[in-house]
Structures are given as structure tokens and as C-alpha cells.
Amino acid sequence: xxxxxxxxxxxxxxxxxxxxxxxxxxxxxxxxxxxxxxxxxxxxxxxxxxxxxxxxxxxxxxxxxxxxxxxxxxxxxxxxxxxxxxxxxxxxxxxxxxxxxxxxxxxxxxxxxxxxxxxxxxxxxxxxxxxxxxxxxxxxxxxxxxxxxxxxxxxxxxxxxxxxxxxxxxxxxxxxxxxxxxxxxxxxxxxxxxxxxxxxxxxxxxxxxxxxxxxxxxxxxxxxxxxxxxxxxxxxxxxxxxxxxxxxxxxxxxxxxxxxxxxxxxxxxxxxxxxxxxxxxxxxxxx
DNA sequence: ACGCGCCCCTGACCGC
DNA sequence: TGCGGTCAGGGGCGCG
Numbered sequence: 001x002x003x004x005x006x007x008x009x010x011x012x013x014x015x016x017x018x019x020x021x022x023x024x025x026x027x028x029x030x031x032x033x034x035x036x037x038x039x040x041x042x043x044x045x046x047x048x049x050x051x052x053x054x055x056x057x058x059x060x061x062x063x064x065x066x067x068x069x070x071x072x073x074x075x076x077x078x079x080x081x082x083x084x085x086x087x088x089x090x091x092x093x094x095x096x097x098x099x100x101x102x103x104x105x106x107x108x109x110x111x112x113x114x115x116x117x118x119x120x121x122x123x124x125x126x127x128x129x130x131x132x133x134x135x136x137x138x139x140x141x142x143x144x145x146x147x148x149x150x151x152x153x154x155x156x157x158x159x160x161x162x163x164x165x166x167x168x169x170x171x172x173x174x175x176x177x178x179x180x181x182x183x184x185x186x187x188x189x190x191x192x193x194x195x196x197x198x199x200x201x202x203x204x205x206x207x208x209x210x211x212x213x214x215x216x217x218x219x220x221x222x223x224x225x226x227x228x229x230x231x232x233x234x235x236x237x238x239x240x241x242x243x244x245x246x247x248x249x250x251x252x253x254x255x256x257x258x259x260x261x262x263x264x265x266x267x268x269x270x271x272x273x274x275x276x277x278x279x280x281x282x283x284x285x286x287x
Numbered sequence: 288a289c290g291c292g293c294c295c296c297t298g299a300c301c302g303c
Numbered sequence: 304t305g306c307g308g309t310c311a312g313g314g315g316c317g318c319g
Contacts, residue, residue: 002312032296061313079313081297096297119296121313167290176314183312233299236312253312274292275311294316301309 004181006229013239015056021103033098037125047126060180082122085114147181162202170198192252252278
């Protein structure tokens, strides 16, 4: 569930169960799920068991659960196919279950947080928190730009960053060090909404265009979040295993050959960065 | 320093 | 039915 709306759905779903919960046991079924935790599985378990989650936070596509009594947090990156599922303590092992964290909440009782991940690009880690302006973030997240839903996102700084980049605007939207949380789906959707061709050099966009694009990014992300995120299959689900509805609202992504909802011209699909770009050749002219 | 191509991994789907 | 090729929401790394 990798882009900002899907990760936010997971964060919001975990929060009521995790915050205030005591970690009673941790089992690592597949060490590949700890590639971000270099000290290894034993250290990972030792840093969690007996601790309490105090919050549930997110920046871009990273989410983390801060721990009590020192400045550390359990961090999660879902990669392409990661899931964080809330299960009863006796739930059977998930097909692609990698890590299970057993918790006890003062009101809800015993639960399990299950990290399942088909493609193993996602991973968990325990990391130290560092101060980043008005907030604290794990060290592994410190290099990630604030996301556009962050109240401290710097709109003017974003405009300046784009002016300095000669790369295609879509490439820059996907650069998590410039703006975080946007992935392939929402980059295509935002560019379609702002009527900007994905190959347009970022530096050639007017201030007005950049402002319009940023507004559309926020609109698209907010709508997707309100609809529970985008799910094409069972890989992308909330903490209860339920899919989101935003796939029905997509205007460009995944719609190659189908008519543009605005003008009827067939949406074009092109290879881009080992992925695909979807855009309307009429509404989104190259300049 | 940067921008870009490639790689990590599993499974679904398609055409032969 | 089986097999090989292609494709998928991610990011990191090494090269030029």
C-alpha cells in the first residue's frame, strides 16, 4: 500500500490499538523483513519486548511508532507490497507473514500486529529519533522531505527546488528528497489534474504552474485518503484487510487506451523510469 | 554533485 | 497444462 494515502490509512488504523500498548512478544519469521535494522533480529526483538508504544506518526511513505523510555521508534516502510495487519492473538499465520508483534492494550486486551509482505521490499526497524525542526523523526527518515500534507511543508522551498531541476517534473515528484509521499499513481493523477506533461522539465514550469500542481497533489492525496486509498488487488489493504475505493476514481493511472475523462482523447501509456506514465496527450501538451 | 539505469523479490497474467 | 516473458504501488546503490 505504498503511497501517502495508503500509509496514512495504515497509520490511522494502527494508532488506536498500538498507542498505549505493551509489547509482550516479537517473532521474526523472515529476516529479510529487517534489512533496515542492521544489528539483526535478536537486537530488534530485545529493543521492543517490554516496551510501550506512545504514538503513531508518518512522513511520506514511512510510518513509525515511538517507544517509551528512550528516543526510539519502531519504523515501517511497506515497500511495494507490505501490509500491517491487526489480528487477534491466536490468528493463523498470514501467507506472507514476516514479523509478528504481540501487544497488550489496557482496554482492548491482547492483539497482534502482523507485518506481511509478498515482495519483501518493505521492512521494519527500531531506530533513534532525531530532531528535525519542530518535529522528531527516525534517523532513517531524516533525509526524506516533508510531505505535502505536513503543516510544516515549505511551499516556497518546493518552488525553488523545482526551478533548480532540469529533470522531468514527474521524476522530481517521485524524488522523496524533494517532496515525499507521492508515488507512481498519484504523480500521474496530479499531473493529469494540473494538465502538465510528465516530461516537462521542472525548471521550465512557471510559479503559477507549480502552485497549481502542488494544489492538485494535495487534492488528489486528500481524495484518495478519504476513499481509503487505492487497491487493485488484495495486496493493498488497511489494518483489517479491507481494500480502498480510490481505484474507481483514477483519471489517468492504469487507463492507457481509455478515453480521457476531460476530453475523450485516449490516455497514453509510456515507459518511464522502469515504470509507466499515463497521461492525456491533448490535455497535457509538451511545451 | 547530480542524474540515471539497474537491482532487489514474489506472484499474477498473457500468449504461445 | 506448462513455460517463458512481462509487469506491479518501493527505494538504494553505483556509475558516468
